[in-house]
Amino acid sequence: MRGPLPDYPWDAMAPYAERAAAHSGGALNLSIGSPVDPSPVSVREALAAATDAHAYPATAGTPRLREAIAEWYLRRRGVTVAPSAVLPTVGSKELVALLPFLLGLGAGEAVAFPRIAYPSYAMGAALVGADAVAADDPAEWPAHTRLVWLNSPSNPDGRVLSIEDLRSAVVRARELGAVIVGDECYAEFGWDAPWASEPIPSLLDPRVVGDDHRGVLAIYSLSKQSNLAGYRAAFLAGDPQLVDQLLTVRKHAGLMLPAPVQAAMVAALGDETHVDTQRELYRARRAVLRPALEAAGYAVEGSEAGLYLWVTRGVDAWQSVAEFAELGIIVGPGPFYGDYSPNHVRLALTASDADIAEAARRIAAGR
Numbered sequence: 505m506r507g508p509l510p511d512y513p514w515d516a517m518a519p520y521a522e523r524a525a526a527h528s529g530g531a532l533n534l535s536i537g538s539p540v541d542p543s544p545v546s547v548r549e550a551l552a553a554a555t556d557a558h559a560y561p562a563t564a565g566t567p568r569l570r571e572a573i574a575e576w577y578l579r580r581r582g583v584t585v586a587p588s589a590v591l592p593t594v595g596s597k598e599l600v601a602l603l604p605f606l607l608g609l610g611a612g613e614a615v616a617f618p619r620i621a622y623p624s625y626a627m628g629a630a631l632v633g634a635d636a637v638a639a640d641d642p643a644e645w646p647a648h649t650r651l652v653w654l655n656s657p658s659n660p661d662g663r664v665l666s667i668e669d670l671r672s673a674v675v676r677a678r679e680l681g682a683v684i685v686g687d688e689c690y691a692e693f694g695w696d697a698p699w700a701s702e703p704i705p706s707l708l709d710p711r712v713v714g715d716d717h718r719g720v721l722a723i724y725s726l727s728k729q730s731n732l733a734g735y736r737a738a739f740l741a742g743d744p745q746l747v748d749q750l751l752t753v754r755k756h757a758g759l760m761l762p763a764p765v766q767a768a769m770v771a772a773l774g775d776e777t778h779v780d781t782q783r784e785l786y787r788a789r790r791a792v793l794r795p796a797l798e799a800a801g802y803a804v805e806g807s808e809a810g811l812y813l814w815v816t817r818g819v820d821a822w823q824s825v826a827e828f829a830e831l832g833i834i835v836g837p838g839p840f841y842g843d844y845s846p847n848h849v850r851l852a853l854t855a856s857d858a859d860i861a862e863a864a865r866r867i868a869a870g871r
Contacts, residue, residue, distance in 0.1 A: 662812055674707070794813060795864075
């Protein structure tokens with residue numbers, strides 16, 4: 505039986521948000537990576553055309569959706585999966601938090617994840633009473649580990665794991681008899697070499713696992729690449745036996761994606777033009793915000809991919825949060841992402857061009 509859950513961390517930001525709101529120019533929220541740009545017209549049209557959704561949707565997804573996901577994996581990630589080895593999910597956070605439960609984990613077992621990480625990995629362990637282990641080195645994953653999370657590109661620090669890193673992680677997970685999952689929802693946004701010119705590798709990449717997906721899953725979300733955060737549109741792929749197991753549990757739990765959203769996903773997965781356009785918007789915003797931060801004395805660490813800038817100037821994170829709030833800028837505190845980032849803050853690129861430009865101006869002016 506699990507113990508009481510911790511308070512929701514973002515509640516601690518309320519006084520800093522109030523301070524930012526008191527700025528004469530108003531608050532600029534760079535703390536949450538929620539897209540602000542329009543959803544693609546083709547996706548909205550597909551959603552509207554599918555609104556006569558009188559029947560229950562299939563938990564497994566429509567055949568066309570599963571085919572579209574498999575086609576996308578081959579085209580964009582260089583990964584071959586059968587349509588029967590993919591599964592749509594109600595966004596990716598749902599899956600991250602529920603996967604230990606869906607796999608049947610519990611007390612006496614462990615969930616491993618990166619030292620600097622999205623907090624839902626640890627929360628998934630807490631929900632089933634499993635041990636939460638923050639460790640980047642596969643050798644540090646304990647013998648009772650049954651689920652391993654990798655996050656590449658990472659939220660919050662934007663680091664990318666190499667083929668060699670991924671391969672070593674898979675080898676260790678298989679030694680432990682653990683399921684290993686790659687959370688890859690920022691994979692379309694690589695900025696620094698070599699990721700500016702070559703695809704960010706998937707955990708299912710044949711250079712990592714060959715054609716053996718045993719015990720390996722990858723998850724992806726359309727929230728970022730297609731501005732579909734409000735649609736809750738994501739999916740997983742990999743080991744066919746694991747996918748079947750998860751499908752069965754999800755059927756019993758009633759975890760099904762609405763039929764109009766499934767139709768919208770097919771449209772999004774088949775249209776790469778809007779992703780290219782969105783990538784360039786984020787690239788331009790990054791090019792405005794990063795030099796302003798560096799000129800103000802902040803070191804940008806990692807951040808070679810993804811939608812955030814992970815910065816520090818060597819002081820306590822909450823001091824930086826307060827200083828940004830005085831400028832009317834809300835940022836994400838490093839301690840929200842574990843115990844190994846006490847001096848960092850995260851700034852999201854998911855704000856309008858005008859807000860990013862104003863944030864850069866305020867940082868440069870110091871007021």
